[in-house]
Amino acid sequence: MRTKLIFGNWKMNKTIAEAKAFATEAVAFDKFAKEHGVDIGVAPTFMSLAAVKEIAPELTVAAQNCHFADHGAFTGEVAIPMLKEVGIDWCIIGHSERRTYNGETNETCNKKIHALIDNDMTVIYCCGETLEQFEKGLTKEVINTQIREGLAGCCKCCLKHVVVAYEPIWSIGTGKNASTEIAEDICSYIRSIIKDMAGEEASENIRILYGGSVKPENIRAYLGQPDVDGALVGGASLKVESFKQLIENIL
Ligand code: PEP
Numbered sequence: 001m002r003t004k005l006i007f008g009n010w011k012m013n014k015t016i017a018e019a020k021a022f023a024t025e026a027v028a029f030d031k032f033a034k035e036h037g038v039d040i041g042v043a044p045t046f047m048s049l050a051a052v053k054e055i056a057p058e059l060t061v062a063a064q065n066c067h068f069a070d071h072g073a074f075t076g077e078v079a080i081p082m083l084k085e086v087g088i089d090w091c092i093i094g095h096s097e098r099r100t101y102n103g104e105t106n107e108t109c110n111k112k113i114h115a116l117i118d119n120d121m122t123v124i125y126c127c128g129e130t131l132e133q134f135e136k137g138l139t140k141e142v143i144n145t146q147i148r149e150g151l152a153g154c155c156k157c158c159l160k161h162v163v164v165a166y167e168p169i170w171s172i173g174t175g176k177n178a179s180t181e182i183a184e185d186i187c188s189y190i191r192s193i194i195k196d197m198a199g200e201e202a203s204e205n206i207r208i209l210y211g212g213s214v215k216p217e218n219i220r221a222y223l224g225q226p227d228v229d230g231a232l233v234g235g236a237s238l239k240v241e242s243f244k245q246l247i248e249n250i251l
Helices: 016-035 046-055 080-085 096-101 106-118 131-135 139-150 180-198 200-205 219-223 240-248
Strands: 004-009 038-043 060-063 090-093 122-127 162-166 207-211 230-233
Touching (some): 004 207, 004 240, 016 240, 038 240, 046 060, 106 122, 106 139, 122 139, 131 139, 180 200, 180 207, 219 230, 230 240
Parallel strands (some): 004 038, 004 230, 038 060, 060 090, 122 162, 207 230
């Protein structure tokens, strides 16, 4: 039985003060979610990670990226031991915005994923196709490559530390949702690739999220699909009220 997971990706939003205000309220609704068998988490900017974790120590808090090296001459980067020092044990890897604007590739994602797993961290690995690839019917080809290359070398034990998020790029922040049929089709396809790579147990246990314009009004339909174990949410995770509604609407 896979526990449902709702994760907020704050992207480059919220000052430290705003993040602290959210975290203060999150203590109660994190408890409420857990009591109802739902896991939740948020991914603030690097600036706010320590503050959010300090205010809400039980809340799952993820970085939005990391470097694969422990230290070194990598200006502007943040290393995994630095995240761990402030109590962060989750990290998003391969978000399409990082692939598009920061040159993230399946290979760099793979290095980061292995470094995170070696450090007992949990990874949310994002994959998803562009609108052009979707329209050309290339979605499964793209996803297959992203999953096999990004998760190369991950055994079934490693995959216990991995959550996959399927996020069609054309639906992120656009209000243009993938249908629940598409979400289920691709999430179940991802599960079948994991089965091929690491066996049935790994594929049955891994959590696969859908992301792309998920809102309180549509989250229930996505999470009603057998292979959709949760949601990675951008815009609708920013306001406390809307985040709470995401949880309430799936109970
Ligand atoms: C995201 O950034 O991962 C995302 C899914 O954004 P939104 O919910 O705003 O489409």
